[in-house]
Amino acid sequence: MRYRVAVTGMGVVSPIGRTVHGFRDALFAGRSGIGPITTFDPATLPTRIAAEVKWDGELMRDRKISFVLDAAAQAMKEATRAGTRPSGDGGLGLGLGLELFSMDDLAAKRRGRPVPEPIAERAVYLQTPSDLCVSMLADRFELRAPPLTHVSACAAGTDAIGSAFRMIASGRRRWMMAGGADSMINPLGVAGFCSIGATSTANDDPHRASRPFDLRRSGFVLGEGAGVLILERLEDARMRGAEVHAEIRGYGASFDAHGISEPHPAGRGAFQAMSRALAEAQVDPDQIDCINAHGTATPKNDPVETLAIKRLFGRRAYDIPVCATKSMIGHLIAAAGAVEVIAAIAGMKAGVVHPTINLDHRDPACDLDYVPHTARNHPQRFVLSNSFAFGGQNASLVLRAGDD
Amino acid sequence: MSGNASIHADAAVTGMAAVCGACDAGPYLRIRKLGKFMGKQDVLAVVAAARAVQAAGLTAPLGERCGLYAAVGYIPFETSEINRLLDASLDGEDFSMQRFAAQAFGAINPLLTFRVLPNMPAFHVSLNLDIQGPYAVSYPGIGQFYTVLEEAIAAIDSGIIDVALVGAVADQRNFLVEHHFSRVTPPVEPERLADAAAFIVIERRAEAIARRATPRARLVDCQLDYSPAEPFAGHAPSECLIRDGVTVSGFGELGPASLGVVLAGTERGRLTHRARTRDGFTVCSTWEVT
Numbered sequence: 190m191r192y193r194v195a196v197t198g199m200g201v202v203s204p205i206g207r208t209v210h211g212f213r214d215a216l217f218a219g220r221s222g223i224g225p226i227t228t229f230d231p232a233t234l235p236t237r238i239a240a241e242v243k244w245d246g247e248l249m250r251d252r253k254i255s256f257v258l259d260a261a262a263q264a265m266k267e268a269t270r271a272g273t274r275p276s277g278d279g280g281l282g283l284g285l286g287l288e289l290f291s292m293d294d295l296a297a298k299r300r301g302r303p304v305p306e307p308i309a310e311r312a313v314y315l316q317t318p319s320d321l322c323v324s325m326l327a328d329r330f331e332l333r334a335p336p337l338t339h340v341s342a343c344a345a346g347t348d349a350i351g352s353a354f355r356m357i358a359s360g361r362r363r364w365m366m367a368g369g370a371d372s373m374i375n376p377l378g379v380a381g382f383c384s385i386g387a388t389s390t391a392n393d394d395p396h397r398a399s400r401p402f403d404l405r406r407s408g409f410v411l412g413e414g415a416g417v418l419i420l421e422r423l424e425d426a427r428m429r430g431a432e433v434h435a436e437i438r439g440y441g442a443s444f445d446a447h448g449i450s451e452p453h454p455a456g457r458g459a460f461q462a463m464s465r466a467l468a469e470a471q472v473d474p475d476q477i478d479c480i481n482a483h484g485t486a487t488p489k490n491d492p493v494e495t496l497a498i499k500r501l502f503g504r505r506a507y508d509i510p511v512c513a514t515k516s517m518i519g520h521l522i523a524a525a526g527a528v529e530v531i532a533a534i535a536g537m538k539a540g541v542v543h544p545t546i547n548l549d550h551r552d553p554a555c556d557l558d559y560v561p562h563t564a565r566n567h568p569q570r571f572v573l574s575n576s577f578a579f580g581g582q583n584a585s586l587v588l589r590a591g592d593d
Numbered sequence: 594m595s596g597n598a599s600i601h602a603d604a605a606v607t608g609m610a611a612v613c614g615a616c617d618a619g620p621y622l623r624i625r626k627l628g629k630f631m632g633k634q635d636v637l638a639v640v641a642a643a644r645a646v647q648a649a650g651l652t653a654p655l656g657e658r659c660g661l662y663a664a665v666g667y668i669p670f671e672t673s674e675i676n677r678l679l680d681a682s683l684d685g686e687d688f689s690m691q692r693f694a695a696q697a698f699g700a701i702n703p704l705l706t707f708r709v710l711p712n713m714p715a716f717h718v719s720l721n722l723d724i725q726g727p728y729a730v731s732y733p734g735i736g737q738f739y740t741v742l743e744e745a746i747a748a749i750d751s752g753i754i755d756v757a758l759v760g761a762v763a764d765q766r767n768f769l770v771e772h773h774f775s776r777v778t779p780p781v782e783p784e785r786l787a788d789a790a791a792f793i794v795i796e797r798r799a800e801a802i803a804r805r806a807t808p809r810a811r812l813v814d815c816q817l818d819y820s821p822a823e824p825f826a827g828h829a830p831s832e833c834l835i836r837d838g839v840t841v842s843g844f845g846e847l848g849p850a851s852l853g854v855v856l857a858g859t860e861r862g863r864l865t866h867r868a869r870t871r872d873g874f875t876v877c878s879t880w881e882v883t
Contacts, residue, residue, distance in 0.1 A: 232694035278596035287668045287711055287732070290769060295679050296688040304776045311776045312825045318667060318773060320733055320824055320872050327821035327873070333596030335819040335874065337740045340665065340711040340732045352729060352744060359747060361598060376693055384703040442727040444661065444719035449630050449707055461657065461725060579707075580716035582728060 194357045194438075197275070197431040198419030200263025200368075201531050202256040204240035204412050204518045208263065212528075213535040215517070216543040217564045221396040222518050223410050228252075228374050236388040238395040239374045240412035240519030251288055251317035253524070254325065256415035257370035261326055264366065268419035271430040275421040277363030280334030281327055282353035284345025284369030286523035289377045290316040322370065334362050340523070343483075344442075345369055346416060347526030347576035347584035351440030353420050354586075364425070368417035369527035382411060385450060387487065400547040401484035401513035402491050402555040409485040412519030416527030435534045436589040438472065438571070441465025445581030451489045452577060456497030459483075462583035463501050463573060470571070470587035474502045477509060477587075478569035479542050481533040482559075483577045484513025485520055490577065492554035499557070510567055512536075512560045513545040526576035530586060537569045537590040600743050600815035600878075603750075605801045605808035608649025608794035611850070611857035613787055616640045623653065623721045632708030634669060634764035635717040637790035642718045642758055645857075649794035650806050651756065654723030660754040661719055661728045662745040664738040664849035665711045666763030667770045674705060675768050714762050714790075726754050735761075735832070736874025738849040739817050746812075749797060760792030763848030774846070777871060778826055787845045791853025808883065810856065813863075815878040822873035832868040856880055 199209050204222025206212030215222070222240045231237040242256060249255045268275065294302075294315040305311050312321060323336050337352060339345040346369025353367035373379070382388045389408040391398035400406040426433050443465065445458035452459065467474060483494055499506045514532045521528055536542055541564050548561035570590050577583045618636040621643035622628050631639070646655070681697035682688055707713055715730045729744040731737040738761045745757035764770070765786040774781035793810075801808055822828060834841040834855045847854050852866045859882045867877045 230690045232690045234694045234698060280596070285732075289668065289670065289709070290675075292679070292682060292688045292693065295675065296683060296686065299679065300686050304772075308778075308823070308826045314776065315772055316668075316769060318733065318824065324821050324823055324872055327819075328823075332821070333819060335596065335598050335736070335740055335743075335817045337729070337744070338731050338737060339729065341715070341728065341730045342710060342712045348729070355747065359751065361743070361747065376690060380693070380698050380701060381706040383698065384701050385706055443657075444715075444725050444728060446719045446723050446725050449627065449713075449716060458725065465727075578712060580710070580712045581719065582712060582715065582730070 190360055192358050192360060193423035193436060194354045194420050195423040195426040195433040196418050196435045196534060197421055197426050197433060198264035198268030199434060199531050200260035200417045201528055202242055202260045203414040203528055204242055209531060209535065216532055217541055219544045219546045219563060220517060221546060223395040223398055225395060226374060229376055231379060234379055235383045235390045236379055237392045238398055238410060240410055241374060242414050250313045252372040252413060253286065253370040253415060254322050257322060257417065258325065260368065260415040260417040261330060261366060264417040264419050265330055268431060273429040275364035276425045278334045279332045279364045279366060280362045281323060281332045281336035282349040282365055282367040283323055284339045284349040284523040284527060285319045285322060286371030286373055287319050287340060288317050292376055330366060332366060341578055341582040342580060343522055343525055343578040344576040344582045344584040345523035347586055348442060350418060350527060350530055351584055351586055354437040354440055357420055357422060364421035366417060367420055368415060369524040370415035371521055371523040372413035373522055374411055374413050379411060397547050399486050399516050399519055401486040401516050401545055402552060402559045403548050404550040404552040406486040408487055409515065410519035412521040414521050414524050414528055416524055416531045433591060435537060437586060438589045439466040439470025439587035441585045443583045445583065447581055450579055452493040456493045456500060458581055458583040459494055459497035459577055460500050462585040466585040466587045472571050472587055475505055476571050477573050479572045480509055480511045481529050481572060481574040482511050482513050483575045484515050486515065495555045495557055506557055510542045510560045510565060511557045512542050516546045526584065530574050533572045533574045533588055537572055540566060540568045542567045597816060597818045598743060600746055603798060604746060604795050605798040606793050606810035607796055607801050607806040607808055608645040609809060609857040610641050610644030610648055611791035611854040612637055612641045613789040613854065621721055630704055630707045631717055633788060634762050635714050637788060638714035638762040639717050639721055641790035642722060642760060642792040645792035645794050646722055655756060656723065657725045658755040659724045660726040660745060660748050660757050661715055661724050662741040662757055662759045663715050664731045664741050664761040665714055666765060666848035667733045667773050668709055668711060669764040669767040670709055670769035672768040734870050734872065735849050735851055735868050736870045736872060736876060738852065739876050745795060749795060755796060755800060757795040758792055759795055760790060761849035761853055762790035763850050764788050765848055779829060781846055785846045787847055789847045789850040789854050791850045791857050793853060810880050810882040813879040813881050818875040820873050824871045830869055830871045835865045837862040
């Protein structure tokens with residue numbers, strides 16, 4: 190027995206919007222969420238820009254916990270709008286970025302500051318372990334099935350949704366809260382990415398710094414946020430009268446088994462992830478109406494992703510709109526896949542493909558239709574969403590519009 | 594109130610291996626120059642995984658029909674690396690962002706970023722065994738080892754893969770992990786923490802026999818229960834491993850690798866693992882080793 194899996198709730202906290210509607214409107218308008226770093230003084234670090242969440246309330250010290258609690262509350266509120274919760278025990282699938290440590294606390298510890306007594310302070314002193322996030326979500330939203338945390342870096346959010354989809358489709362879980370959360374906009378996070386030359390240094394022109402598929406791209410821009418979906422059996426959703434935003438139809442994952450920071454030059458792993466997702470969805474390549482690309486704006490990713498798309502779709506690759514959400518919100522690392530799936534679903538629902546902004550000078554190696562500058566009306570029944578990680582973990586999802 | 598999941602496996606364990614403490618990944622590296630990117634957790638994982646694959650009578654490349662499922666312990670950071678970073682960042686006794694950016698940033702070994710990331714053990718194992726199949730990489734404890742085991746067995750049952758390499762790795766004798774375990778209730782003495790990795794190879798029984806592999810063990814029964822718990826103040830954790838009615842003792846705190854380490858060290862008999870974790874998992878599994 191295999192069950193169809195519906196998306197009945199979505200919540201997002203992003204650099205360009207803290208509700209699904211706000212996020213969608215900003216995406217369609219091509220608005221950049223990138224600006225100078227304000228959460229700490231980046232001093233003379235090579236990269237001094239990021240896509241920060243604009244947050245006006247109280248924040249937990251580990252920002253991503255606040256983000257994901259908010260996104261999860263939005264998703265649950267939407268999923269229960271019909272007046273009922275999804276049936277049975279729910280589980281949690283969460284892609285998580287991991288915090289290193291606070292340099293201020295490290296200095297304090299050397300000065301002899303002991304571990305604080307109160308649990309709330311003890312838990313965040315020096316470093317906040319990210320499993321705290323899982324416990325808080327499970328407790329707050331009464332998720333009683335064993336949770337699965339994913340730490341596959343930039344693919345983690347997509348992996349969380351993909352494995353949650355499989356758990357429901359196979360009957361192992363009845364419903365799932367699934368998504369991703371991350372914030373690495375801190376001294377060690379930004380410095381770490383700077384040290385490997387991965388981030389853009391276009392500090393003087395932040396709105397134009399994230400340039401996926403553009404000849405003048407210079408690396409990704411770090412973002413932060415969270416995206417959360419509620420997934421359940423389609424039949425359960427219909428039974429309780431919940432709105433079905435989309436279906437998850439297929440998931441594919443693969444290892445590049447190639448390089449630590451560069452993808453396989455022929456796009457082998459990306460091709461495998463995409464083709465496995467299509468195979469599970471039982472969807473032919475010519476049925477895909479749009480691709481939400483990984484599109485990091487790094488010199489290495491963009492041409493290889495393009496190559497893999499061309500290998501999978503053949504000549505039709507040139508006719509499929511390919512959009513890069515990261516051009517507007519930067520790279521949300523472990524949250525990226527989840528937030529980009531929400532972008533894809535919002536696009537399917539509206540019949541609009543959001544633009545890839547800042548694509549002024551097309552790289553000859555990136556010769557697909559990336560929907561530059563402005564959104565485009567385009568009906569979509571099946572959409573492919575990609576996430577490819579440092580370390581060669583690749584994940585793709587096939588989404589289907591609505592409920593038919 | 595809690596929820597649960599069962600793992601039923603008509604599958605055979607055809608290879609098992611574990612390592613504790615220092616080890617050398619040199620003999621198992623396919624691309625030796627990438628060895629410089631490896632942290633302690635990566636070395637442990639590669640050695641245990643490669644030995645498990647050897648024990649199963651398999652050889653690289655394992656290719657598209659092999660999946661990798663791993664639980665990784667808390668994020669590690671060595672004292673020497675932290676001190677270098679901090680020394681270059683202090684203005685008097687306080688952290689200075691100006692000094693960090695001007696001096697410490699340049700002192701950071703760019704490779705350090707790769708050595709502490711939790712998905713890197715999976716990268717190095719996939720690279721050196723040429724695994725191109727699916728994966729699940731979770732964190733940080735024994736409860737998560739069982740969740741990746743569930744994923745692996747589901748992938749085998751559904752026919753997505755033929756071989757699953759399932760394991761756990763924990764680099765725990767370092768500044769950051771020791772700090773973490775000093776603040777939980779009850780605290781864990783650093784001396785009890787150990788560095789370890791363990792991997793098992795799982796295949797469909799019929800296919801294992803068809804390729805003349807010797808099934809070494811099977812999962813008789815497995816139950817996961819979960820009730821959300823605050824990891825710092827939740828219930829006290831407990832763990833026991835019972836081999837043929839006799840409690841196995843002295844294996845210390847091995848993080849997510851505990852079951853795998855004891856399983857790999859079992860020549861023959863019935864092994865039962867029971868654990869209650871700080872983060873709310875209650876797990877019980879029984880394995881038959883032949």
